[in-house]
Amino acid sequence: MPPATPPRLPPPAAAPRAIAGAFVPDEVLVTLDGGAGVAAEVAAQFGLQVRSTRVSSLLGRTVARFGIPDGRPVGFVLAQLAGDGRLAARVPNHIFQLQQATGVVGYAFERIALDASKVSGENVSVAVIDTALDPEHPALAGRVAATFDALPDMAVKDRGHGTSISGLIAGHGSFQGMAPGARLLHARAFESGVSSTDVLLAALDWAADEGAEIVNMSFVGPENSLFSAACRNAMERGIVLVAAAGNNGPGAPFGYPAAYDGVIAVTATDVHDKLMQQANRGRYIDLSAPGVNVMAPIPGGVDAVTGTSFAAAIVSGTIANLMRAGETADPQALAALLARTALDLGPPGRDEDFGAGLINAQAAMAGR
Known part of the structure; x- marks a missing residue:
């Protein structure tokens, strides 16, 4: 069986940006209208993994946590996602401390x-x-x-x-x-x-x-x-x-x-x-x-x-x-x-x- 063809990733829509503060190094968070199906489509297109989805009552949208399986920097992935109209917000999964x-x-x-x-x-x-x-x-x-x-x-x-x-x-x-x-x-x-x-x-x-x-x-x-x-x-x-x-x-x-x-x-x-x-x-x-x-x-x-x-x-x-x-x-x-x-x-x-x-x-x- 031939190896699976990797997804064709779009180039960044914006320059990767510096990220202030500590964050999970292989994850990004996005919000979107729709549910797990839309999140799966986005993940497949951008070579990401859906690690969790849930509806936020305060944000009024689905929050999806995507994993980055191939080592791309978080800032680079956020830049790639910036041009996708299905996503309302794209942020690092910042870390907080007591x-x-x-x-x-x-x-x-x-x-x-x-x-x-x-x-x-x-x-x-x-x-x-x-x-x-x-x-x-x-x-x-x-x-x-x-x-x-x-x-x-x-x-x-x-x-x-x-x-x-x-x-x-x-x-x-x-x-x-x-x-x-x-x-x-x-x-x-x-x-x-x-x-x-x-x-x-x-x-x-x-x-x-x-x-x-x-x-x-x-x-x-x-x-x-x-x-x-x-x-x-x-x-x-x-x-x-x-x-x-x-x-x-x-x-x-x-x-x-x-x-x-x-x-x-x-x-x-x-x-x-x-x-x-x-x-x-x-x-x-x-x-x-x-x-x-x-x-x-x-x-x-x-x-x-x-x-x-x-x-x-x-x-x-x-x-x-x-x-x-x-x-x-x-x-x-x-x-x-x-x-x-x-x-x-x-x-x-x-x-x-x-x-x-x-x-x-x-x-x-x-x-x-």
């Missing part, structure tokens, strides 16, 4: 003026996109309303970061979170601290479809137009997005999704309201919150944790209390309220280190 620094003080409630005896967030749906969590931890047992595994083919090894984030938001009993009455939705999207755009899109779609009012995203990666569109569409549905600013230092590039317009970008401060040294800086920073040596649940107990991840969780839990108290759920209005009532830190006015300043729950609830 924002936890290595690190006992239970100071968070005091610093943000949130009365620990009155916190609730009852019936406010908060989704966490993170590692798996420890469902048997006393602080989380019986607290998780729904779960989703965006990595079903990968064994669960890591439960630490997700346990801490979910516990800071909705922990009860042995460890009280910021909003112990919240309806907690938990999506596993990370293993060994790493995820990809395709996985995060699936998790965000699930959170939106489950009725999340707040989504906590304690991770950072490069700008990606598909994930940007999904975040924008989620906010247009009224979902408040809270994200970690990043732990990569003053000279690091902007961290996404925190740097997307409308996403509440949170940096970390310590018990003295000093900025975490390794925090990202930039005009996209919105708010500061405790995130240096804050106590949080971990598998098997409680420990001090450090990172903008945990500051973001504290802000997510605080927002759940604001919603429970009757504050508007409109993302832009909430962000403006939190900025207006924050305690100014650093130079007078908004700055690239602290944003508008330290979140002040009491002032926000009073609407000052």
Whole structure:
């Protein structure tokens, strides 16, 4: 039998472009109208492999993940796909990382003026996109309303970061979170601290479809137009997005999704309201919150944790209390309220280190 004739590939329709940030080296993501059949046709024409397809409710199209079996650079393949009218978007499958620094003080409630005896967030749906969590931890047992595994083919090894984030938001009993009455939705999207755009899109779609009012995203990666569109569409549905600013230092590039317009970008401060040294800086920073040596649940107990991840969780839990108290759920209005009532830190006015300043729950609830 003669060997199969390889597909005739069209030349690039645009020059291969430099790609910012880390990405899966043998994959691209596209969106298209139609289903798996159209994806298969595109893959066959361009010498690609269909690795997954699914319909994104936030993007309103099918997301196809194509593998590149022959070693062509991702930028080259994206350039080849640029001329195909069947495709609405073509992006790298960017890699994102959790924002936890290595690190006992239970100071968070005091610093943000949130009365620990009155916190609730009852019936406010908060989704966490993170590692798996420890469902048997006393602080989380019986607290998780729904779960989703965006990595079903990968064994669960890591439960630490997700346990801490979910516990800071909705922990009860042995460890009280910021909003112990919240309806907690938990999506596993990370293993060994790493995820990809395709996985995060699936998790965000699930959170939106489950009725999340707040989504906590304690991770950072490069700008990606598909994930940007999904975040924008989620906010247009009224979902408040809270994200970690990043732990990569003053000279690091902007961290996404925190740097997307409308996403509440949170940096970390310590018990003295000093900025975490390794925090990202930039005009996209919105708010500061405790995130240096804050106590949080971990598998098997409680420990001090450090990172903008945990500051973001504290802000997510605080927002759940604001919603429970009757504050508007409109993302832009909430962000403006939190900025207006924050305690100014650093130079007078908004700055690239602290944003508008330290979140002040009491002032926000009073609407000052």
